[in-house]
Amino acid sequence: MDMTERKLKILQAIISDFVRTAEPVGSRTISRNYELGISPATIRNEMSDLEEMGYLTHPHTSSGRVPSEKAYRLYVNEMMGRKELSADQKEEIARRLYDNVTELDNLIERAAHVLSEITSLTAFALSPAKEMEKLRYIDLIPVDERTVVLMIVSESGKVSNTAVQLDRPASEETLRILAKNMTYNYSGKTLSEALRSDIIRNFREDAEAMAMFENNIVPGFLRTLENMLNVNLYMDGLSNIFSIPEYSDIEKAKGFFDIINRKEEIRKKLIERDDGIIITIGGENQDADLAECSVVTATYHVDGKLVGKLGVIGPTRMKYDEVTSVVEYLTDNISKAFMITGGD
Amino acid sequence: MDMTERKLKILQAIISDFVRTAEPVGSRTISRNYELGISPATIRNEMSDLEEMGYLTHPHTSSGRVPSEKAYRLYVNEMMGRKELSADQKEEIARRLYDNVTELDNLIERAAHVLSEITSLTAFALSPAKEMEKLRYIDLIPVDERTVVLMIVSESGKVSNTAVQLDRPASEETLRILAKNMTYNYSGKTLSEALRSDIIRNFREDAEAMAMFENNIVPGFLRTLENMLNVNLYMDGLSNIFSIPEYSDIEKAKGFFDIINRKEEIRKKLIERDDGIIITIGGENQDADLAECSVVTATYHVDGKLVGKLGVIGPTRMKYDEVTSVVEYLTDNISKAFMITGGD
DNA sequence: GTTAGCACTCGCACATAAAGAGTGCTAACA
DNA sequence: TGTTAGCACTCTTTATGTGCGAGTGCTAAC
Numbered sequence: 125m126d127m128t129e130r131k132l133k134i135l136q137a138i139i140s141d142f143v144r145t146a147e148p149v150g151s152r153t154i155s156r157n158y159e160l161g162i163s164p165a166t167i168r169n170e171m172s173d174l175e176e177m178g179y180l181t182h183p184h185t186s187s188g189r190v191p192s193e194k195a196y197r198l199y200v201n202e203m204m205g206r207k208e209l210s211a212d213q214k215e216e217i218a219r220r221l222y223d224n225v226t227e228l229d230n231l232i233e234r235a236a237h238v239l240s241e242i243t244s245l246t247a248f249a250l251s252p253a254k255e256m257e258k259l260r261y262i263d264l265i266p267v268d269e270r271t272v273v274l275m276i277v278s279e280s281g282k283v284s285n286t287a288v289q290l291d292r293p294a295s296e297e298t299l300r301i302l303a304k305n306m307t308y309n310y311s312g313k314t315l316s317e318a319l320r321s322d323i324i325r326n327f328r329e330d331a332e333a334m335a336m337f338e339n340n341i342v343p344g345f346l347r348t349l350e351n352m353l354n355v356n357l358y359m360d361g362l363s364n365i366f367s368i369p370e371y372s373d374i375e376k377a378k379g380f381f382d383i384i385n386r387k388e389e390i391r392k393k394l395i396e397r398d399d400g401i402i403i404t405i406g407g408e409n410q411d412a413d414l415a416e417c418s419v420v421t422a423t424y425h426v427d428g429k430l431v432g433k434l435g436v437i438g439p440t441r442m443k444y445d446e447v448t449s450v451v452e453y454l455t456d457n458i459s460k461a462f463m464i465t466g467g468d
Numbered sequence: 469m470d471m472t473e474r475k476l477k478i479l480q481a482i483i484s485d486f487v488r489t490a491e492p493v494g495s496r497t498i499s500r501n502y503e504l505g506i507s508p509a510t511i512r513n514e515m516s517d518l519e520e521m522g523y524l525t526h527p528h529t530s531s532g533r534v535p536s537e538k539a540y541r542l543y544v545n546e547m548m549g550r551k552e553l554s555a556d557q558k559e560e561i562a563r564r565l566y567d568n569v570t571e572l573d574n575l576i577e578r579a580a581h582v583l584s585e586i587t588s589l590t591a592f593a594l595s596p597a598k599e600m601e602k603l604r605y606i607d608l609i610p611v612d613e614r615t616v617v618l619m620i621v622s623e624s625g626k627v628s629n630t631a632v633q634l635d636r637p638a639s640e641e642t643l644r645i646l647a648k649n650m651t652y653n654y655s656g657k658t659l660s661e662a663l664r665s666d667i668i669r670n671f672r673e674d675a676e677a678m679a680m681f682e683n684n685i686v687p688g689f690l691r692t693l694e695n696m697l698n699v700n701l702y703m704d705g706l707s708n709i710f711s712i713p714e715y716s717d718i719e720k721a722k723g724f725f726d727i728i729n730r731k732e733e734i735r736k737k738l739i740e741r742d743d744g745i746i747i748t749i750g751g752e753n754q755d756a757d758l759a760e761c762s763v764v765t766a767t768y769h770v771d772g773k774l775v776g777k778l779g780v781i782g783p784t785r786m787k788y789d790e791v792t793s794v795v796e797y798l799t800d801n802i803s804k805a806f807m808i809t810g811g812d
Numbered sequence: 813g814t815t816a817g818c819a820c821t822c823g824c825a826c827a828t829a830a831a832g833a834g835t836g837c838t839a840a841c842a
Numbered sequence: 843t844g845t846t847a848g849c850a851c852t853c854t855t856t857a858t859g860t861g862c863g864a865g866t867g868c869t870a871a872c
C-alpha cells in the first residue's frame with residue numbers, strides 16, 4: 125500500500141491530537157478539528173489503511189487510534205519541523221542559564237533544571253567528560269609539617285586538589301623538586317593519559333623524595349585525577365512524571381522511579397550515545413523498562429574540548445518538535461553562557 | 469477519665485498493630501494476637517474510653533481504631549524503648565559507612581543512602597555547617613601570567629580554591645606578599661567571620677598589589693569562602709514512598725514529591741531544628757503539607773566542631789523505636805567513621 | 813467489672829445495566 | 843472509482859444495586 129499525501133496529513137493530525145490529549149483519537153475528532161475537507165467515513169478508511177501499514181494501533185475494537193512507534197519515527201524523521209522558540213522563551217532560558225554561574229558543573233545542573241521546567245518532563249544533564257583535558261600545572265603546597273596540598277590545574281583552568289598527609293616531614297625544597305618534576309612530566313598530557321600511564325619516577329637520586337613520592341604523593345595524585353575525571357549526572361523534574369496521564373497508575377510511576385534511581389546505569393548509557401541530537405522512541409531503547417519512554421539527548425561542547433550531554437526522558441507521546449528545539453538551544457548556549465560569565 | 473495500666477497496654481498493642489499493617493485495628497485482633505487476657509468486649513469498652521480521651525480515632529462507625537497523633541506522642545515520650553540494633557545490623561551499617569570514603573560530604577551522602585535503605589523511608593542528610601571552621605592557610609599560586617589559583621585550607625584540612633583571572637600580570641613576589649598577608653590576617657578566624665568582616669587592606673604602600681587585591685583577589689576570596697560555607701542537602705530513598713500504603717494514592721504521592729522538591733526550604737527547616745534527636749509528628753510540623761508525615765532528625769558532630777543533621781521523613785505510622793535507634797547509631801558513628809578512614 | 817450475644821452500620825467487591833464513543837460494513841451517490 | 847451516510851455492533855466507562863464481612867455498641871447475664 126502506498127503512502128499518500130492525504131494519509132500523511134491524517135497521520136500528522138492523529139499524532140498531534142494524541143500528543144495533546146493522551147486519548148485515542150477517533151475519525152470524528154479529526155474531521156471536526158482539522159480542516160482536511162473529508163468526512164469521518166473517509167478518514168476511517170484511511171485510518172484502516174494506516175493501521176495495516178503499521179502506523180496506528182487500536183487499543184480495542186471500539187476506540188480511536190493511537191500512533192505506533194513507527195508513526196513517531198516517521199514523524200520525527202520526515203514530518204517534524206523545528207519549532208523556533210519565541211524571543212521571550214529564548215530570553216528566559218538565557219537569563220536563567222547565565223544568572224550568577226561560577227562553575228561549569230553548576231551551569232550544567234541549572235541547564236537540567238531549566239530544561240525540565242520548560243518541557244515539563246524529567247531532564248538530565250551530564251557534566252563534561254574531561255578525558256581530553258590536558259594537565260597544565262601541578263603543585264605541592266606545604267600547609268604544615270606533615271600536610272601538603274596537591275593541586276592540579278588543567279588547561280581549561282579547572283583546579284582540583286587533595287590534602288595529603290605525609291609519613292614524614294618534607295622540606296619545602298623536596299616538595300618544590302617533586303612538583304616541578306611532576307609538572308614537567310605531565311603537563312600537556314590528558315587526564316586519562318596521566319591516569320593510565322605508568323607513574324614516571326625520575327628522582328631516583330633522592331631516596332627521601334622518592335619514598336615520599338611513592339607512598340603519599342602518588343596515591344593522592346591518582347585520587348585527584350579520578351576526581352577530575354568524574355562525570356556528574358544531574359536530574360531534575362522527577363515529579364513532572366505525575367502530571368503525565370500515562371503514569372497516573374501508581375505501578376507505572378514506581379517503575380519509572382526504579383529506572384531513574386539507577387543513576388550509574390543511566391550515566392553509562394548516556395555516555396555511550398552518539399553525538400548530536402538523538403531521539404530514541406519506545407522500544408528503540410534497549411532497556412525494557414524504557415520501552416514506553418522516549419529519550420531525547422543532545423551534545424554540548426565547551427571550548428571545543430569538553431563534551432557532555434543533556435536531554436529529557438518522557439512518554440513516547442511527547443512534543444518532539446518543542447523538546448528538540450529547547451534541547452538544541454540549550455546545548456548551543458552552554459559554552460556561550462559559560463564564556464560570558466567568565467567562570468573558571 | 470484516668471489512664472490505667474491496662475489502657476496503656478491496649479494502646480500500645482493498637483499502635484504496634486497499626487504500624488505494622490496500616491489497617492485500622494479491631495478489638496478481636498488485639499484480643500487474639502496480644503496476650504492481655506481480656507475479651508474483645510472489654511477491649512471495646514477500653515477503646516471507647518481511649519477514643520474519648522483523644523488517643524484513638526474512628527474512620528467510620530464500623531471499622532477498627534486508628535491511633536491519633538496524641539497517641540504517637542504519648543508512645544514516643546513514655547512508652548517507647550530504644551530498640552537496640554543487632555550486632556549484624558551495626559556491622560552492616562558500619563561496613564557501608566566506612567567503605568572507601570575520602571570526603572566528609574561523601575560520607576554524609578552515603579549516610580543518607582544507608583539510612584533510607586535500612587528504614588525503607590525517605591532519608592536526608594545535611595553536610596556539616598562550617599561557620600565555626602577556622603581558616604588555617606591561604607595561598608596564591610601562579611599558574612600563568614594572568615591566572616592564579618587562590619587556595620584556602622581550613623583547620624580541619626578541607627581545601628577549597630578558585631582560579632582567578634587577573635587584570636594585569638602579577639609578579640610572584642607580589643603574590644607571595646598578598647598570600648602571606650592574607651594568611652596572617654585571617655588564619656584563626658572562622659569562615660563566617662572572614663566572610664562578614666571588612667576586608668583587611670594593609671598593603672597600602674604597594675599600589676600595584678593593592679589594585680590587584682581589590683579587583684581580582686577579594687572577589688575570588690569571597691566566592692571561595694561562600695563555597696566552603698555551602699551546606700549540601702542529600703536525599704535518598706525517594707521511591708520508598710511507593711511501598712507505603714498511605715501513598716498508594718497518586719495525588720498523595722504527588723504531594724509528597726512536591727514537598728521533597730523544595731530542597732531549599734527543607735534545608736532551612738532542618739538547620740533551624742534543635743540539636744539531638746527530635747521527633748515531630750504529623751501536625752506538629754508547621755508545614756501543612758507535612759501534616760500526615762513524621763520527621764525524625766538527629767545531630768552529628770565531627771571533631772566537636774562541624775555540625776550537621778540527618779534523619780528520615782515518613783508516614784506518622786512509622787517504627788519510631790527502630791528509626792530512632794538507626795538515626796542515633798549513624799550520627800554517633802559519623803565522626804568515628806571519618807577518623808578511621810582518615811579523610812581530609 | 814467482665815463477658816457473651818446480637819442487632820446494626822459501613823465499606824468493599826462484585827454483578828448488572830445503561831450510556832457513549834467509535835468502528836466496520838454496506839449501499840448509495842458523484 | 844472514490845466518497846459518504848446510515849446503521850448495527852463492540853467495547854469501555856459510569857452508575858446502581860446487592861451481599862458479605864469486619865467491627866462496633868448496647869444489653870443482659872455472670
